[in-house]
Amino acid sequence: MSIIGFIGSGNIGGTIARLAVAAGHEVVLSNRRGPDSLAGLVAELGPKARAATPAEAAAAGDFVIVTVPLHAYKSVPVEELRGKVVIDTNNYYPQRDGKIAELDDESTTTSELLQAHLPESSVVKGFNNIYFKHIAELARPSGDAQRSVLAIAGDDEAAKKTVADFIDSIGWDAYDVGPLAEGWRFQRDTPAYGGVYFAEKPTDGGFDVPGRQATAADIEPLLKAAKRYRDM
Structure with a gap:
C-alpha cells in the first residue's frame, strides 16, 4: 500500500483520505x-x-493529491514534489479564483497550469x-x-497507471480521457461535470442529491459532446 500526501484536506481531500485509509493506505494530511x-x-x-x-505532506507521499482552490495553485510546493505523481482535483471558478487570462482565452487548462508550476512532476487530472x-x-x-468510472487525464502513461491503480483500490474504475490538454472535456459546465453521477435533478441548483452509477458507456458520449466555453 502507498503513503498518500494531501495538500488540502477539505471535503474532497477528507473524503478521499477516508476511502484511502479504509483500503489500507497511509495518509499525510495538510492544509493552509x-x-x-x-x-x-x-x-x-x-x-x-x-x-x-x-511541504511535509508533499515530501512524505509516494504520490500526492492537490485539492486546494485554483487561485492557490502557486503555493503548492515544487521541490518536494519533484519526480512524483500529483493528482489535481481543481476546477476554475472565476468568482472564487479571480480572472485567469490563459483559462479565459482557453489557451491552457487548469491541470496544465499546475503542471507548468510543477515541471518535474507528473500531473494527472x-x-x-x-x-x-x-x-x-x-x-x-x-x-x-x-x-x-472516474475520468482522468495526464501526459505520462506510467503516472496515469499509478492513479488508476489507486482509484481502483478505493472503489472506482478509471476512464482515461487522454492527455492533460483534453482535461477540459470534464471541466466545469461540461456534460460530464457532476450531473452524470446524479440520481435526480437538484432542485436548488446544487449537488446534494443521491448518486447513481456512471459507467464508461455513460460518460464516453458526454466527453465527446463537450464544448469549449467559447462555443457554448
Missing part, C-alpha cells in the same frame, strides 16, 4: 491552517493518518467532476456490477 486544525480528522482516521505542513459525497457513496469493490 496548519496541522493542529486537522486533529479531528486525524483522530477519526486513526493510526494510518497524520497531519503535517504542505481527476476527482474534479464529481460531488465529494458521491465519491464515497458510489465506491464499490472491484468486480461489482454497480461500479462507476
